Amino acid sequence: MIIKEVMSKSILSKSQVYPYVINPYIGCQHNCSYCYARFMKRFTGHQEPWGQFVDVKVNAPDLLRKQIAKKTPETVWISGVCDPYQPLEAKYILTRKCLEILAQNDWPVVIQTRSPLVQRDIDILRTGKDFEVGLSITTADDHIRKLFEPNVPSIGARINALDELHQAGIRTYAMIAPILPGAEHLADMLIGKVDYVILDRMNYHHADWVYRKYHLEDKLTDGYFFQTERILSAAFTKAGISCR
């Protein structure tokens, strides 16, 4: 793993998903097999394989303070092409510092992570004016999780994080995307811990080799995805949880 501290030119970028996005890191230690963000290699000049490098934008909080001073608050997505709570965040605390600034200035925030490290920042999340936190959970089966996301914390740890955040009064959502084998059993684990759910097939071809290697091709069909979507939508809707 090659880790570099870098000085970034900008930290608050326009996004097509939410008005703005912040990526405190370039690269991601989680290295999920299906990760769509690996296209970032092309734009950042990295030759190393995805998951083997992280650039740490050590000036992110200073930049953010300057950039929001000239703007009207709009929703910020943290993060689009890295996990803002990948293991390095425990050392660099950049996501936390950015959240502090956004909370102090009443900017709405949507966090998306696969890590229970987000629980560390509950104190700040509670002070945000319109903050919500999503944990990406792609399957209910930890064996499957290890095949596709070996470097990511367990499903149980992520569900516990959602539970603690929800109980702390923070708006929470589960991002069931990409829908992996075993996702159809997630509803019972999530009901009572989330305000809404996002379902997405996200058919990224990078993980096709994992399906082939572990003979899971029957779970890579339209039939499987639509059936899983129907099962989950019905269960969440019945529990009064909206599905997008």
Ligand code: SF4
């Ligand atoms: S956590 Fe997100 S950004 Fe990081 S490797 Fe996984 S899918 Fe990619």
